[in-house]
Amino acid sequence: MNIKTKLSVSTKLNYEHLLQKHIKDTLGAKRLKDIKTSQLKQFFNKLSDEEGLSAGTLHLLNNIIYPVLQMAVDDDLLRKNYCAGIMKYIEARKNPKRIALSESQQEVFIRFLKQSNRHKYHLPLFVLALGTGMRSGEICGLRWCDINLKKGYISVNHTLQYKSIKGKQCFYISKPKTECGNREIPILSEVKGQLVEQKRYIIARQIPTDYTVDGYSNFVFLTKSGKPYTNGGINNFLKSIIKDCNTWGNRAGPKRGKKSCAIASI
Numbered sequence: 001m002n003i004k005t006k007l008s009v010s011t012k013l014n015y016e017h018l019l020q021k022h023i024k025d026t027l028g029a030k031r032l033k034d035i036k037t038s039q040l041k042q043f044f045n046k047l048s049d050e051e052g053l054s055a056g057t058l059h060l061l062n063n064i065i066y067p068v069l070q071m072a073v074d075d076d077l078l079r080k081n082y083c084a085g086i087m088k089y090i091e092a093r094k095n096p097k098r099i100a101l102s103e104s105q106q107e108v109f110i111r112f113l114k115q116s117n118r119h120k121y122h123l124p125l126f127v128l129a130l131g132t133g134m135r136s137g138e139i140c141g142l143r144w145c146d147i148n149l150k151k152g153y154i155s156v157n158h159t160l161q162y163k164s165i166k167g168k169q170c171f172y173i174s175k176p177k178t179e180c181g182n183r184e185i186p187i188l189s190e191v192k193g194q195l196v197e198q199k200r201y202i203i204a205r206q207i208p209t210d211y212t213v214d215g216y217s218n219f220v221f222l223t224k225s226g227k228p229y230t231n232g233g234i235n236n237f238l239k240s241i242i243k244d245c246n247t248w249g250n251r252a253g254p255k256r257g258k259k260s261c262a263i264a265s266i
Contacts, residue, residue, distance in 0.1 A: 074098075
């Protein structure tokens with residue numbers, strides 16, 4: 001049966017991933033008559049305690065399981081939906097608190113990138129991120145045609161995702177779920193300067209810009225092979241940058257008569 005939904009592509013892929021990874025071979029392998037409250041408690045608590053899933057992920061799993069059991073109830077295959085209210089019994093691991101960089105930490109971070117031979121080519125990306133507040137997927141999907149340097153704004157109207165589709169990792173374009181996601185962000189002077197530097201970098205390195213995803217091409221931030229960055233890729237080199245930045249800060253701070261300003265790891 002083909003049921004139409006209003007789920008976005010990214011949400012559907014996320015649900016499919018959770019289904020295959022956590023449900024199919026465990027709860028999904030059980031017969032309907034064997035699914036009771038006790039089994040569901042055990043299922044969710046195991047994911048929380050042993051696999052360390054966050055409360056948010058457990059609620060997503062519940063969003064998948066609940067309507068399936070409700071359909072079984074509606075078809076008289078189950079007496080009741082044992083998933084109803086189950087989440088109040090689950091003690092999920094708390095998500096780690098997110099801490100934004102202080103102004104002094106941002107200054108240290110940017111100053112480090114400017115003097116780092118290893119990492120300085122990432123400077124435009126992080127100046128853009130700090131100067132606009134754009135999400136990682138929005139930065140990965142940013143194209144030159146989305147940037148209007150003359151009028152001084154960036155048009156945000158899509159994100160670039162990199163996930164498994166039918167067992168194969170690939171890029172795809174996702175549109176904002178709400179109209180609020182479509183917006184124009186003013187370009188600060190420092191951001192503008194770094195975007196100009198990014199354009200020069202691509203030209204100087206002769207990086208190909210014709211890589212196309214769902215009809216979108218000419219992305220701003222590209223690997224040396226011409227492929228767009230991924231969220232995972234940004235996280236990987238950000239960890240390396242933070243490690244090197246903290247080492248540099250611990251050495252450089254005292255020399256300037258200042259305290260070191262460490263940046264938390266991710």
